[in-house]
Amino acid sequence: MNLSVTAHSVAEPTARSKRIASFVVVIYALVTILPLVWIFLTGFKTPPDSIAYPPKILFEPSVEGYVNLFTTRSRQTPEFLESLPPPQTWYERLVRSRNMVIGGPSKVVPRFANSMIIAFGSTFLAVCFGTIAAYAFSRFRVPLADDLLFFILSTRMMPPIAVAVPIYLMFRNLGLTDTKLGMILLYTAVNVSLAVWLLKGFMDEIPREYEEAAMVDGYSRLRAFFKVVLPQATTGIAATAIFCLIFAWNEYAFAVLLTSGEAQTMPPFIPFIIGEGGQDWPAVAAATTLFFIPILLFTILLRRHLLRGITFGAVRK
Amino acid sequence: MAEVALVDVSKSFGAVDAVRNLSLSIANGEFVVLLGPTGAGKTTTLRLIAGLERPDRGNVLIQGRIVTEAVPAERDVAFVFQQYSLYPHLTVYDNLAFPLRSPARRMDEQLVRRRIHQVAELLHVEQKLGNRATALSGGEMQRVAIGRALVREPAVYLMDEPLSSLDAKLRAELRLELKRIQRELGTTILYVTHDQIEAMTMADRIGVMNEGVLIQLGTPREIYERPDNAYVASRLGAPAINLVPAELLAGGAMPPNARTVGLRTEHIRMICSADGPGPVAQVHWVEHLGDQNHVHLKIASHSLVTLADPAQQLKAGDRVSLAFDDPLYFDQAGNRVAANESGRQA
Ligand SMILES: Nc1ncnc2c1ncn2[C@@H]1O[C@H](COP(=O)(O)OP(=O)(O)OP(=O)(O)O)[C@@H](O)[C@H]1O
Numbered sequence: 001m002n003l004s005v006t007a008h009s010v011a012e013p014t015a016r017s018k019r020i021a022s023f024v025v026v027i028y029a030l031v032t033i034l035p036l037v038w039i040f041l042t043g044f045k046t047p048p049d050s051i052a053y054p055p056k057i058l059f060e061p062s063v064e065g066y067v068n069l070f071t072t073r074s075r076q077t078p079e080f081l082e083s084l085p086p087p088q089t090w091y092e093r094l095v096r097s098r099n100m101v102i103g104g105p106s107k108v109v110p111r112f113a114n115s116m117i118i119a120f121g122s123t124f125l126a127v128c129f130g131t132i133a134a135y136a137f138s139r140f141r142v143p144l145a146d147d148l149l150f151f152i153l154s155t156r157m158m159p160p161i162a163v164a165v166p167i168y169l170m171f172r173n174l175g176l177t178d179t180k181l182g183m184i185l186l187y188t189a190v191n192v193s194l195a196v197w198l199l200k201g202f203m204d205e206i207p208r209e210y211e212e213a214a215m216v217d218g219y220s221r222l223r224a225f226f227k228v229v230l231p232q233a234t235t236g237i238a239a240t241a242i243f244c245l246i247f248a249w250n251e252y253a254f255a256v257l258l259t260s261g262e263a264q265t266m267p268p269f270i271p272f273i274i275g276e277g278g279q280d281w282p283a284v285a286a287a288t289t290l291f292f293i294p295i296l297l298f299t300i301l302l303r304r305h306l307l308r309g310i311t312f313g314a315v316r317k
Numbered sequence: 318m319a320e321v322a323l324v325d326v327s328k329s330f331g332a333v334d335a336v337r338n339l340s341l342s343i344a345n346g347e348f349v350v351l352l353g354p355t356g357a358g359k360t361t362t363l364r365l366i367a368g369l370e371r372p373d374r375g376n377v378l379i380q381g382r383i384v385t386e387a388v389p390a391e392r393d394v395a396f397v398f399q400q401y402s403l404y405p406h407l408t409v410y411d412n413l414a415f416p417l418r419s420p421a422r423r424m425d426e427q428l429v430r431r432r433i434h435q436v437a438e439l440l441h442v443e444q445k446l447g448n449r450a451t452a453l454s455g456g457e458m459q460r461v462a463i464g465r466a467l468v469r470e471p472a473v474y475l476m477d478e479p480l481s482s483l484d485a486k487l488r489a490e491l492r493l494e495l496k497r498i499q500r501e502l503g504t505t506i507l508y509v510t511h512d513q514i515e516a517m518t519m520a521d522r523i524g525v526m527n528e529g530v531l532i533q534l535g536t537p538r539e540i541y542e543r544p545d546n547a548y549v550a551s552r553l554g555a556p557a558i559n560l561v562p563a564e565l566l567a568g569g570a571m572p573p574n575a576r577t578v579g580l581r582t583e584h585i586r587m588i589c590s591a592d593g594p595g596p597v598a599q600v601h602w603v604e605h606l607g608d609q610n611h612v613h614l615k616i617a618s619h620s621l622v623t624l625a626d627p628a629q630q631l632k633a634g635d636r637v638s639l640a641f642d643d644p645l646y647f648d649q650a651g652n653r654v655a656a657n658e659s660g661r662q663a
């Protein structure tokens with residue numbers, strides 16, 4: 001009796017349990033993906049469709065949201081529109097059909113560029129510093145190592161709102177307010193603690209014998225680090241980079257407080273995309289959709305490293 | 318000239334004295350084996366020579382040069398590690414090429430290729446050169462690890478139990494192969510093992526270590542036949558040497574200060590009747606190993622193990638009388654004392 005129970009739990013899942021499992025997974029996936037689909041679809045609605053009640057499931061797709069996102073427009077009198085030369089491009093035509101003319105490009109491109117520069121820049125720095133520090137903590141006898149590690153962790157304990165004012169004052173004094181450099185430094189500082197802790201775990205898993213073998217074979221410690229340790233640490237570095245990037249990419253509180261123009265990132269920008277008579281929801285949805293893409297691509301690109309596991313294998317027992 | 322010399326070297330890790338006052342000198346072309354139980358400090362000794370540990374005291378010399386402060390890359394040694402020797406992100410070929418591509422001795426790729434193929438052939442891994450290091454069996458990994466050392470021609474090879482994870486047949490094969498390579502090329506090797514057969518067959522000299530101390534250094538025959546003390550005697554020989562109190566076997570060549578008698582199997586002769594001149598023992602049980610039998614004997618309350626020909630029909634409960642040829646004698650402190658020459662023939 002007992003035996004058959006044990007055997008059952010070890011054996012391949014039955015067809016029925018597989019069906020139940022996939023059913024649960026599919027339901028869960030549908031539930032979680034629904035808001036994303038909603039946002040994606042809203043991006044292709046017209047402003048009236050986007051706020052229609054009951055919500056429209058079937059609608060005629062329109063790129064108005066995207067056009068609105070990338071342009072500034074002004075409403076004109078029909079007489080003035082008559083006097084203009086005919087529209088040259090498809091998007092001018094679309095705008096003209098709403099009795100408006102395009103004033104120029106919107107701020108979305110520079111804001112998006114800010115987000116890219118600040119998020120990737122700070123991620124790169126945090127991962128670099130984190131890797132070096134984690135290696136040092138893992139391999140050398142650092143005086144007061146435990147206290148230092150705790151201190152590094154503690155820098156992340158304060159909620160942003162608690163440190164917002166002092167940081168604002170510091171930034172003002174240093175002339176870093178509303179600069180990309182300031183935001184890169186800030187996000188690096190916040191992320192480096194996470195990076196050190198995550199990467200230290202990965203470094204500890206890499207046997208010292210690898211570097212030692214390389215050093216005996218004629219490599220300096222630094223070269224051994226690059227030739228042997230870094231390739232082993234790619235999994236950890238990839239995972240850490242994704243965590244850091246997601247934080248820096250999505251960060252809202254500091255961004256609202258410290259950026260207003262020049263260095264504004266997407267998170268504070270998106271909610272304030274204004275159309276006629278309030279929020280332009282299709283444009284907001286379009287911005288959100290675009291905002292989602294870099295993180296998605298980055299994660300897909302690094303997935304191979306994430307799934308490759310750590311130093312499994314070449315271990316002599 | 319000594320290829321490698323350790324001069325009064327000590328190294329401790331916190332409260333643990335891993336190596337204590339170790340002096341050891343290895344001649345050019347010599348094969349020295351360190352033998353000792355786990356935790357004896359064997360690996361630490363190799364690491365001190367390689368420069369992976371700094372000694373607390375003492376000096377390390379390689380080819381007459383003091384290298385105590387030198388980094389590993391400057392020392393011209395090759396190390397086969399006890400564990401984790403191959404880089405999992407590289408192929409077998411690149412693993413073997415790794416030492417030859419180091420900044421310390423960058424080599425022409427043509428030469429690298431030739432050298433690798435030579436070594437791969439020697440170690441029977443030619444078929445595996447394209448594999449990732451992770452796609453090898455344990456035995457293949459270990460051979461590649463040895464190969465990574467053999468591609469170089471360093472002042473000394475340091476090998477930390479390089480054959481320990483191989484099956485018996487391959488181990489015997491590689492043992493002969495390593496010894497042949499060493500003899501032909503005249504390489505200098507310091508080799509760590511638990512395996513006394515490896516120690517006896519390969520070593521020019523054996524060093525027996527325990528608790529960080531080098532207890533005796535000598536040729537295999539010296540170590541086996543004239544151990545300095547009971548500890549060294551007990552490291553070699555299978556079945557292990559029998560240590561029995563001297564009073565059980567009084568007489569013969571026993572020196573007056575002997576407290577313990579060491580009886581190897583070849584020191585014991587069994588006479589299959591209870592009325593021989595020597596002490597009488599009872600057969601406790603017999604282990605059949607195929608080519609030989611281990612006979613466990615009881616003499617008074619002490620146990621002895623010896624060998625017997627399987628043809629000898631001994632069984633538990635039989636009584637035998639024993640005779641002893643040139644056993645070893647140890648004093649109170651466990652140090653060996655010479656047999657009493659005058660009483661030898663008695
Ligand atoms: N890095 C270290 N930190 C602390 N203690 C260490 C370190 N390396 C070795 N030791 C200690 O030093 C002693 C000797 O270790 P060593 O590795 O030299 O033994 P060994 O003879 O090679 O043993 P084995 O046959 O099990 O490999 C052991 O007690 C070990 O615990």
Ligand SMILES: [Mg+2]
Nearest residue numbers: 359360399477
């Ligand atoms: Mg060891």
